[in-house]
Amino acid sequence: MSFIDFTLGKISEAEFVAQFPKHLKLECWAPGVLYLPGESQFSLVLSAGIHGNETAPVLVLNEIVARIIGQVLTPKHACLFILGHPQALAKAVRYCDTNLNRLFCGQHLRVAACIESMRAALLELCVARFFQLHDAKQKLHWDCHCAIRDSFYRRFAVVPVAKSPCIDITHRPLSSQLNKLQQAGIQAAVLSQLATNTFSYASYIQYGAQAATLELGKALPWAQNNMLDHQIFQDYLISLLSLDEVKGEAEVSHELQLFTIAQQINKYHDDFMLAFAADAANFSCFQQGEVLAKEAEKEYCVQANQEWILFPNAKVENGARALLTLTPYVS
Incomplete structure (x- = not known):
């Protein structure tokens, strides 16, 4: 009985929560949304499955949540784990009515009511609640995807920098995030000056979070994923969650290829x-x-x-x- 099963409605919230150790303060805020409080100066949103055919990152988050429930992993920081689009995940399709990852920053209010508009509204409320609880902390939101097609750089990130007309990668929050991305196995980063309605951009522009949309290889059906391809990323997330202090302020290595739009x-x-x-x-x-x-x-x-x-x-x-x-x- 996994996080994925709970998200897809295969088990009830009561059945899922019954697995939690009594001391674990993990809370179910909605199907596909789990909250874990923390006392450090760092808060982290990890999301995947905003597109239902991008399965590998969903499996990564499912494994991390399983380790937390199994008491193999004890995060030091406040965490919000999100599997974004239950209906699309159940059907293994990108979306049902329209692209969920274009409906944030309130854009869901400007389209006809549909599955995605309702889910975007719910996810916005959950993220707002999370960052209100942890407003004084260093914030990070990585929204994990897979690309539709092959890529010269298999793992890359789109990092919003829209408030900075002149991009300065030595600026501490940006430098810190680029180093985290590199440690997580990301090979290239696109520094985006565009204002968008994506999930990660909403956390960046509304809450001042370090944020990025991560593309972790090519989108594949559930059974076709080779999870060894995602081991470096998964191991880095486990390390990031486990550290008492979040580091990564060193100079960005030239191994991370940087682009602008x-x-x-x-x-x-x-x-x-x-x-x-x-x-x-x-x-x-x-x-x-x-x-x-x-x-x-x-x-x-x-x-x-x-x-x-x-x-x-x-x-x-x-x-x-x-x-x-x-x-x-x-x-």
Whole structure:
């Protein structure tokens, strides 16, 4: 009887809680939402399953919660564990009605009521409650995903820096987070100046949390995941939860490749199409002037000398982002 079983409604809250050791203060705030108080100066939100077909991070969080319940792991810090989209997880689909990861920062109030809008509202309330309880502490929210397609950098992160028009990676909170990401096995980080409605961005902009959307390999069905591929990340989370003091302030190593966003290309018409191979990997590089996408007789081209592509998806809803392009971060 696991965190996943409770999230999917396969067991009741009472059955799930019955497994907890009597001294464990783990609380069920909602299906897929578990809270553990802590007394340190660090509070951590770990979320996964915002898209229901991205299963590996869900299994990682499930294992961590199992270790806490089994008294193998004793976190030192306040934690909020979230499995984001129970209905989509049950069906093994990305979403049911619309993309849940575009409905935060109150965006769920601006769309027609649906499964995702109700879940976004609930998750926003849970995160608000958590950070209100631990407002004075150093805050971190890692929202864990898997990419739809292959990637040159298998594990990468999108880190919001929207309040800083000039990105300074020596700034202590950002430097600290980049070091944590590197220790967790992340190979590249995109420093995003864009204001978005994603789950991690909401924690960043509303609560001042260090935050990132982590992409941990390619999205695969439950049984096809090789969890050895995620061992470094899982081990780092266990270490992070176990430390009495959260460290990671050292200078960022050059091993972590840093990018900034050059273009955001949105889809507005049904005839939108990408101008490169359907199986092109994330971080594929294109040269100045090359056509990236077309729609309604308009062409979107590479503007810088070189740009790297990220999250290309011509099947998104009209008005949604279909592609990001990147350039290397230059200090």
